[in-house]
Amino acid sequence: MRFFAFTRDGVAGLAVRTDTGLAGLMAEDASYTGSLDDLIRSGRLAAAGKVLAAGDAIDEASVTPALPFRRAGKVLCVGLNYADHAAETNHAPPPYPTVFVRFNDNLVAHEGALVKPAASEQFDYEGEMVAVIGKRGRSIPKAQALAHVAGYTLFNDGSIRDFQMATPQWTLGKNFDATGAMGPDFVTADMLPEGASGLAIRTRLNGEVVQESNTAQLIYDVATLVEKLSAVMTLEVGDLIVTGTPAGVGMARKPPLWMKAGDVVEVEVEGIGVLRNPVVAE
Structure with missing residues (x-):
């Protein structure tokens, strides 16, 4: 999967790239999967990718890219x-x-x-x-x-x-x-x-x-x-x-x-x- 972290109006979001474009969720959504830092530590990348792919269409032009990882220990x-x-x-x-x-x-x-x-x-x-x-x-x-x-x-x-x-x-x-x-x-x-x-x-x-x-x-x-x-x-x-x-x-x-x-x-x-x-x- 190809994950893309972003913010929109100051709110964090996470998406995956699909055949039809970006699909994902915002941190305020009930089914939000968490950040990539969270997902990689919990071993939930594959499961989260499926949830994000079923999420909302994300207009890449309307969001601000974010660092994929912010909490690397090294x-x-x-x-x-x-x-x-x-x-x-x-x-x-x-x-x-x-x-x-x-x-x-x-x-x-x-x-x-x-x-x-x-x-x-x-x-x-x-x-x-x-x-x-x-x-x-x-x-x-x-x-x-x-x-x-x-x-x-x-x-x-x-x-x-x-x-x-x-x-x-x-x-x-x-x-x-x-x-x-x-x-x-x-x-x-x-x-x-x-x-x-x-x-x-x-x-x-x-x-x-x-x-x-x-x-x-x-x-x-x-x-x-x-x-x-x-x-x-x-x-x-x-x-x-x-x-x-x-x-x-x-x-x-x-x-x-x-x-x-x-x-x-x-x-x-x-x-x-x-x-x-x-x-x-x-």
Whole structure:
């Protein structure tokens, strides 16, 4: 199923995409299923999808997209996970996944404004795919790893490069307010190839393709990431694994290509959708 979270007149809603468009319910409806955060934690995605599909027709043009997930305990981002991106930033392919964290409260939804901070001109895009954990686990064998993934969504890991590169730790440059985006759809794993592999991924800035690759080119695929991360920590239901970005980032271009107020950036992954955001100045 393809779930779409939204608000209308300040009220939360949840819908699924059907052959005839969006169908769903509002939080004020008696049969409302709860948010995606609630559904994934309770294991009710499939049942809720059927309820939503029998709900009201939702006019997408009349609602405001919302973040699909707001309560992830962990947002684990993987750096340098496409060989071409590692090469363009003068890094060897990492011998172990390079992991850093982002936080829920600096993310915006589809069509929400990404904010170029006043403190920097070096606001860069990174189109990525997210694997959403649907089953708790620790020390998960690779052969069982994909059974722990409920589905996938999209991410723009907006990065403030001068702050990111100022120290060996990337946390500050990756966590300015309203610099990352996620959504719009959450697509369950059964709708995509195993491990969401073999999907075209691209980023467009003002309509021009600036990143283009395929998820088959991940150095550490989704199953391997689940295995490696769960060797260190318990992966909880609702945790997000942001799988990495391909070559073409603005930092590596000559001259560099930074996002600025007035730009529009789109991240697209085949079978998952398009995440679109305008850029504004702080």
